[in-house]
Amino acid sequence: QVQLVESGGGLVQAGGSLRLSCAASGRTFSRYTMAWFRQAPGKEREFVAVIRWSDNSTTYADSVKGRFTISRDNAKNTVTLQMNSLKPEDTAVYYCAATLGVIVTRSLYYGYWGQGTQVTVSS
Numbered sequence: 001q002v003q004l005v006e007s008g009g010g011l012v013q014a015g016g017s018l019r020l021s022c023a024a025s026g027r028t029f030s031r032y033t034m035a036w037f038r039q040a041p042g043k044e045r046e047f048v049a050v051i052r053w054s055d056n057s058t059t060y061a062d063s064v065k066g067r068f069t070i071s072r073d074n075a076k077n078t079v080t081l082q083m084n085s086l087k088p089e090d091t092a093v094y095y096c097a098a099t100l101g102v103i104v105t106r107s108l109y110y111g112y113w114g115q116g117t118q119v120t121v122s123s
Helices: none
Strands: 004-007 010-013 018-024 033-039 046-051 058-060 068-073 078-083 092-099 117-122
Touching: 004 092, 018 033, 018 092, 018 117, 033 068, 033 078, 046 068, 046 078, 058 068
Parallel strands: 010 117
Antiparallel strands: 004 018, 018 078, 033 046, 033 092, 046 058, 068 078, 092 117
């Protein structure tokens, strides 16, 4: 099992940057594919970015491509989401998630979730 704790959310003006971190417990962190999802008020949870355990390859939602970067440090059991050029529509609660599965862009296939961290982007 793995437990996840996010940090780094906050309030930022449009065009600004934030860096989210997710700290994971457990000795097998390196074997988990790690992702970030987000959920805005009144909307469904949506995929943001993923980094695969096997080769560190990444995939991004079209809405964040070129602005967000996901990375991981297996030695420190952390995954990070660097968010640049933030827009008001990026406002949401951001969740870190972990999976051992192969379908990695759908929240249904993630068994481990953090508590979420609020990101608010003002216009």
